[in-house]
Amino acid sequence: METKIHLRDGDIPRQWYNLAADLAHEPLPPLGPDGCPISPESLLKVFPAKLIEQEVSPERWIDIPEGVLELLLRFRPTPLVRARHLEQALGTPARIYYKNESVSPAGSHKPNTAMAQAWYNKQQGVERLCTETGAGQWGCALALSCALLGLECKVFMVRVSFEQKPARKTMMQAYGATCLPSPSTETAAGRAVLAEHPDTPGSLGIAISEAVEAAVSDASGRTRYALGSVLNHVMLHQTIIGLEAKKQLAMLGEKVDVIIACAGGGSNFAGLAFPFAADKASGADLEIIPVEPLSCPTLTRGLFTYDYGDIAGLTPMLPMYSLGRDFVPDPIHAGGLRYHGMSPLVSQGVIEGLFSPLALPQTECFRAALLFSRTEGLLVAPETSHAVAAVIRKAEQAKQEGREKVILFNLSGHGMMDLHGYDAFLNGSLVDHEIGEEQLAAALAKLATHPPARF
Ligand SMILES: Cc1ncc(COP(=O)(O)O)c(C=O)c1O
Numbered sequence: 001m002e003t004k005i006h007l008r009d010g011d012i013p014r015q016w017y018n019l020a021a022d023l024a025h026e027p028l029p030p031l032g033p034d035g036c037p038i039s040p041e042s043l044l045k046v047f048p049a050k051l052i053e054q055e056v057s058p059e060r061w062i063d064i065p066e067g068v069l070e071l072l073l074r075f076r077p078t079p080l081v082r083a084r085h086l087e088q089a090l091g092t093p094a095r096i097y098y099k100n101e102s103v104s105p106a107g108s109h110k111p112n113t114a115m116a117q118a119w120y121n122k123q124q125g126v127e128r129l130c131t132e133t134g135a136g137q138w139g140c141a142l143a144l145s146c147a148l149l150g151l152e153c154k155v156f157m158v159r160v161s162f163e164q165k166p167a168r169k170t171m172m173q174a175y176g177a178t179c180l181p182s183p184s185t186e187t188a189a190g191r192a193v194l195a196e197h198p199d200t201p202g203s204l205g206i207a208i209s210e211a212v213e214a215a216v217s218d219a220s221g222r223t224r225y226a227l228g229s230v231l232n233h234v235m236l237h238q239t240i241i242g243l244e245a246k247k248q249l250a251m252l253g254e255k256v257d258v259i260i261a262c263a264g265g266g267s268n269f270a271g272l273a274f275p276f277a278a279d280k281a282s283g284a285d286l287e288i289i290p291v292e293p294l295s296c297p298t299l300t301r302g303l304f305t306y307d308y309g310d311i312a313g314l315t316p317m318l319p320m321y322s323l324g325r326d327f328v329p330d331p332i333h334a335g336g337l338r339y340h341g342m343s344p345l346v347s348q349g350v351i352e353g354l355f356s357p358l359a360l361p362q363t364e365c366f367r368a369a370l371l372f373s374r375t376e377g378l379l380v381a382p383e384t385s386h387a388v389a390a391v392i393r394k395a396e397q398a399k400q401e402g403r404e405k406v407i408l409f410n411l412s413g414h415g416m417m418d419l420h421g422y423d424a425f426l427n428g429s430l431v432d433h434e435i436g437e438e439q440l441a442a443a444l445a446k447l448a449t450h451p452p453a454r455f
Helices: 049-055 066-070 084-091 111-125 138-151 159-164 166-174 189-196 204-216 232-238 242-251 267-281 344-351 360-373 380-399 420-427 437-445
Strands: 015-017 061-063 078-081 097-099 130-133 154-159 178-182 223-225 258-262 285-293 303-308 317-322 359-362 404-413
Touching: 015 242, 015 267, 015 285, 049 111, 049 189, 049 232, 066 111, 066 189, 084 097, 084 380, 097 138, 097 223, 097 242, 111 130, 111 138, 111 232, 130 138, 130 267, 130 303, 130 317, 130 344, 138 154, 154 159, 154 204, 154 380, 159 204, 166 178, 166 189, 189 204, 204 223, 232 267, 232 344, 242 359, 242 404, 258 267, 258 380, 267 285, 267 344, 267 404, 285 344, 285 380, 303 360, 317 344, 359 360, 360 380, 360 420
Parallel strands: 097 404, 130 154, 130 223, 154 178, 258 285, 258 404, 285 359
Antiparallel strands: 015 061, 078 097, 303 317
């Protein structure tokens, strides 16, 4: 029995898969501040035209341009690996596989869309990209992609991660990008937050406001904004993960029962799960689980409604699960999972019964990650540890039930630059955060005035 399944360069998928084509309802449109659907053209100052086209496309399959494939071939196809040693340690009859996205040069799945986005921007004559980053993985991926294509790159990094993970900033700088802690004094959005909360740990919602403002306020018109998750075109680009995994499982003759990935804005989850969700939508018996932190329980305790993607309300309102745009989660170590909202397509998949979300405490996740590192050898990112913990729960359940389940999860990134979090866990200073009913009710109450999202 093989342990690692590799595809050849020539097997790389040549089209992305768009789940919008297979959902029961047509996705709801983004709304402007007046509550009316926005026109795709109104986003032209923010994104290049081709990405806006993908954002609203109803097509099931979208061709991957040769130029993007050339960039992706630097590290794709990625291996599918059987976690035999973890299985043995758990004594489970389950067969556990993971798609190893940590082999990208930036260390995570993020280059799958960063390379595509940078390429489309370059094609349109854009010279500079602005973005935000939570844990720093997305910032590094975009910095890398800009370096490969000769674009400038500016990254607003959530302050708590900037302080917890200084090496990420150095990595972005090594790729030639500029990296600032957010909130910063460079933007009106950042200054407004600092005036009210000078000690804020920051949040992705704040950093997105700063990056959008920095992009659209460049009078030369040569700057655009890039988002590392949440939006439909980002989910689309990530589906190459699941499309490869399907080929690899078919080579083994395996039929998957459970699919698991962590979910911050939803992109690595969507990337692995969407191509399989199409099978589930047409009746396949399959459990698909997005895993989020207990301290930022967007899918499990949030509201499905229209909300802004950022704190200042510079983005359109999106139909998604949300905890409210000014919800600032506790500074847990999985910085990439500290987002108040969720991809509209992932959210809709939950509403339509395709996905069954789960929220886990960070200590269980770090414990799971240590077991994984001591059996399989890889030290996963704190975000990814949420998927590992859920896999272990499912494998233990399979053991109790005596069932040979096939579990597939997304190893979305390595944790070699997240050692601060591991250190906190190992020295016993890491605690669990769960938002109380009152804090949650106060956060959700602010959403009451937003337009409801109904199909
Ligand atoms: C390694 C890793 N996994 C997961 C995530 C969560 O993002 P998403 O839900 O978009 O995959 C991040 C975000 O920074 C990340 O760095």
